[in-house]
Amino acid sequence: MKDQKDGAQDKNGLLRNVHIFDSTLRDGAQGEGISFSVQDKLHIVRALDELGVAFIEAGNPGSNPKDLEFFEEVKKIELSNSHLVAFGSTRRKDIDASSDQNLRSLLAAGTEYVCIFGKTWDFHVTEILRSTLVENLAMIRDTVAFLVGEGRTVFYDAEHYFDAFRSNPGYAMETLRAAAEGGASALVLCDTNGGTLPDDIQLMTEKVVAEFGIPVGIHCHNDTGMAVASSILAVKGGAVQVQGTMLGFGERTGNANLSTIIANLELKMHIPCIPAGRVADLTPVARRIAEIANINLEGGMPFVGHNAFAHKAGMHIDAVTKNSTAYEHVPPDAVGNERTFLMSEVAGRSMIIEKIRKFDPNIKKDTPLAAQIVARVKELEHEGYQFEGAEGSFELLVRKNMGKYKPFFDLHYYKIIGEQPIDDVTCTAFAQVKIGVEGEMAITAGEGDGPVHALDCALRKGLERFYPGVRQIRLTDFKVRVLDSRSATAAKVRVLIESTDGEEVWTTVGVSSDLIEASWLALVDSFEYKLITDVEKRFRAYL
Structure with missing residues (x-):
């Protein structure tokens, strides 16, 4: 990676002043509740390539069988904008780099680019690694030189760099120099503990940029809540590679959020970091990755959240x-x-x-x-209705009052049966639903973990026969609010249901003194919102 500060073109002919290095598949996977299958990872690679991030850190091929399988499968994908990067550590102490099995795994991954992390903080070298400062420098230099000798382009991640610089600035610089001497194409400064404030990030980045004649990158964690700000100031300090995860999730409090960083670089600082015109794809890609990761995209997330505007x-x-x-x-x-x-x-x-x-x-x-x-x-x-968080129900309300609504089905009845299971089973409720669609009847049953889940299963089964599109609907959130606690169990409740089809997210609402009826009202609105928007999409496509 050459210096991109003057807007040089990368290997794909794309003008970039800053290279985006996405670590969602590796650092992001370390976040609580995140678990990617091989297929999940392949879908994310495609999404990031469409957005046009420069580098996709694909994981550590020597760490587990899943990553080994992924590296084999990803070779079948032809990328248009992105380069895959294999990730690993420096060689183990007191052995030759050529004998290190992890380094051999990195080579076997077959990626042109490799990212290596090494110890920068003297405290980590002596107390955690249990090695000497001299041996650690040799580990860094030997590892980079070995991989470069094998034809790889190597980025060096200086783990704990900012803590290291505060502790022993001379030695911190020596570790970077060892990587540079080994042939590293970029030196990436990592705020691994996430505790360094943005102005210090900028100052220390400036020192490294002034010292070395190769590109410098930044990798921030969000433990102070300032990972995005720190990354932006590092760019102001001369960094030309920014690492992070697309939605900011990762270990502890997460990583620098690349969706926020990309938007700020492109729209606020006018620094190209993805292909021209692709920033308009930022929200759809962010939502697709949230869906793959099986998380709810935070509504207040800058630029891409549902409440951002x-x-x-x-x-x-x-x-x-x-x-x-x-x-x-x-x-x-x-x-x-x-x-x-x-x-x-x-x-x-x-x-x-x-x-x-x-x-x-x-x-x-x-x-x-x-x-x-x-x-x-x-x-x-x-x-008791509240439409602030129920845009789906509000749109249906407007359509009904404007005469632009026709129900997709008629309810004849639903029945709920609940039971206290003897064994440890998930199904505790059963539902039966009878619906009519243009004179044709369907009676279906469902079982689930609670009455609402059972109703959802039964209604979905009945509707799929007439409207296959409902198979795409997934309920992502369910909230109940008691509106008048003084009425005890006779109180009205408001139920909010959030749903998604993988592309769009919508919320619907139901209110009743009967919790099941309130849930049913919100559930019906959810399905009808999906069905009516599908009809409109087909109509627009026809035009």
């Missing part, structure tokens, strides 16, 4: 409808996101009008239909 206060909404720059620092579509107006008692009529205009651009504030919908919203809110 959400407005609630009436004054804000009114201003944004007149000129979006009033309360938006970048246009939502610049990062592939969209503006959202949140329903609430403080939103005002302007917000509701804007939402209605999605279906009829000619609606005005004084249109009778607008007044009708506003009145209906207020009536339902009085009953």
Whole structure:
């Protein structure tokens, strides 16, 4: 990797001032609750390649059989924008690099690029590695030289660099010099403990950039909540490679969030880091990776979160409808996101009008239909509904009042049977549902871990016969709120259900004094929202 500070082209002819090095498959996999199958990893590689990140750290081929299998399978994928990187450590102490099995595994992975981490902190060398400072330097130099001699391009990750520099700056620099002497193509400074503040990151990065004539990178963890800021300041200090994970998940509090860093580099600092025009793919890629990782994308995540461009206060909404720059620092579509107006008692009529205009651009504030919908919203809110977090149900409400809604099925009945199992089994409830679709009846049954799960299974089974698209729906969150605790078990409850089809996420709401009925109302809205949006997509594609 050459110095990209002047906007040089990389091997694919792409103009980049900063190279993005994604470690979702390795560092990200160390996050709590994250477990990637081989197929998951392959899907993420494709998504990152489409976005155009320069390097994808694919894992440690010598660490486990799954990574070995992945490296074999990924060879079958032709990448357009990204380079795969195998990851591993320096040779073990007191042996030849050529005899180290982990290094042999790195070569067997067959990647052109290899990332090696080594000990930089003298404390780690003597107390953790139980080696000498001289031997550690030899381990770094020998490892890099061996891999370079085998035709690999080597990035050297200086583990704990910032702690090391504070402890023993002279030795920290010597470890980098050993890597450079071995032929490393980039020196990556790692804030492994995540405890260094951004201004110190910048100052220490500047020192390394001034000392060495090869590219410098940055790898930050988020233990102070400043990994993104530290990465940005490292770039200001001269770093030309930024490592992190696409959504920031990783060990402990996570890694630098690349979705935030990419957007800031491209849109705020005007520093190319992915191919031209690809920043608009950022939100779809982020959501796809969240789906593969089986996590809920945090709503408040900058740029790509569902609430990143959400407005609630009436004054804000009114201003944004007149000129979006009033309360938006970048246009939502610049990062592939969209503006959202949140329903609430403080939103005002302007917000509701804007939402209605999605279906009829000619609606005005004084249109009778607008007044009708506003009145209906207020009536339902009085009953306990809350549309702020239930955009799916609100869209269905608007369609019903505008005459642009036809139910996809009719409910004839549902039955729930619950039991206390004797054995340790997952199914504790059974549901039977009878529905009609254009005069044709379907009676289906489902079992599940609780009555709502059983209802979901039964309804899904019945609808799949008529609407195969419902197979894509997955419920991702379920919330219950008691609206009047003074009424005890007779109180009304509000149920919010979040669903996804792998591309879009929507939330629906139901309210009743019967928890099952409230859940059913939210569940039906969820399925109907998916079905009606599928119809509209097909119609737009036909046009």
